[in-house]
Amino acid sequence: MKIALIVFTRNERKNSEKTFPSVSKKIVDAIYVIDGNSTDGTQEFYKKRRIKIFGQTHRGVGGAYESAFANTKEDALIFWHPDGNMSTEDIKLFVKLLREGKDFIVASRMIKGSFNEEDNQLFKPRKWFNIGLAIVCNFLWGRNGNHATDVVQGFRAITRKAWKKMKIKIPDAIAPDLEEIIRALKYNVQITEFPTKEGYRIHGNTSMTSFKTGRENLKILFREIFS
Numbered sequence: 561m562k563i564a565l566i567v568f569t570r571n572e573r574k575n576s577e578k579t580f581p582s583v584s585k586k587i588v589d590a591i592y593v594i595d596g597n598s599t600d601g602t603q604e605f606y607k608k609r610r611i612k613i614f615g616q617t618h619r620g621v622g623g624a625y626e627s628a629f630a631n632t633k634e635d636a637l638i639f640w641h642p643d644g645n646m647s648t649e650d651i652k653l654f655v656k657l658l659r660e661g662k663d664f665i666v667a668s669r670m671i672k673g674s675f676n677e678e679d680n681q682l683f684k685p686r687k688w689f690n691i692g693l694a695i696v697c698n699f700l701w702g703r704n705g706n707h708a709t710d711v712v713q714g715f716r717a718i719t720r721k722a723w724k725k726m727k728i729k730i731p732d733a734i735a736p737d738l739e740e741i742i743r744a745l746k747y748n749v750q751i752t753e754f755p756t757k758e759g760y761r762i763h764g765n766t767s768m769t770s771f772k773t774g775r776e777n778l779k780i781l782f783r784e785i786f787s
């Protein structure tokens with residue numbers, strides 16, 4: 561089985577300088593960047609390191625997923641963001657689980673042994689919203705023990721075979737992570753989770769406000785309920 565690491569970037573040069581050096585290059589067969597028109601030298605950073613970069617035809621992070629599956633040939637893709645949120649150590653765990661035959665793996669920030677960026681706060685609106693989404697999804701579509709605890713986490717690995725089963729042509733620009741989880745539950749793609757410790761974004765701001773992302777996640781949820 562060939563495995564590729566996919567790095568999603570939009571203006572992540574400064575963060576990439578800090579996080580990318582600790583990615584172990586030998587444990588995957590290839591590394592690709594899907595870049596959403598960065599203007600801060602992100603592309604130059606990866607070009608210098610001989611990493612192949614692809615653009616995207618469709619908008620947002622959803623467009624980045626589409627581009628990743630359309631432009632690569634590897635049997636499984638591990639998705640990683642260089643902004644500081646995602647541990648580089650955990651990439652090894654994804655590789656191990658893929659080699660064991662798992663189809664869809666998520667690094668959960670919601671289970672024992674994990675850490676969510678809001679865990680140090682008393683009020684955790686994003687976390688609570690995500691817990692609510694997970695409860696609804698598992699209730700509506702969880703079958704044969706298949707379920708997810710972190711339905712909006714982008715740190716995940718998906719095999720090409722599973723991707724085809726999920727029947728997503730062009731993923732939603734803003735809420736593709738939830739969309740993929742729902743389709744996996746609907747079409748019986750087994751989800752495997754392990755606990756991860758979420759880091760804080762190092763430089764820059766999120767490309768999506770919580771409100772906008774929350775609203776889009778609800779839109780996807782209702783679309784999937786009524787389709």
Ligand SMILES: Nc1nc2c(ncn2[C@@H]2O[C@H](COP(=O)(O)OP(=O)(O)OP(=O)(O)O)[C@@H](O)[C@H]2O)c(=O)[nH]1
Nearest residue numbers: 568569570594595596620621624641642761766767
């Ligand atoms: N290819 C591509 N990457 C994107 C796009 N928008 C955001 N990204 C990248 O996707 C990853 C996730 O976006 P973030 O802005 O970090 O979203 P987030 O993790 O919810 O927000 P933070 O909590 O601020 O980290 C980052 O590595 C971004 O650089 C896009 O349109 N295309």
Ligand SMILES: [Mg+2]
Nearest residue numbers: 641643645761
């Ligand atoms: Mg992030």
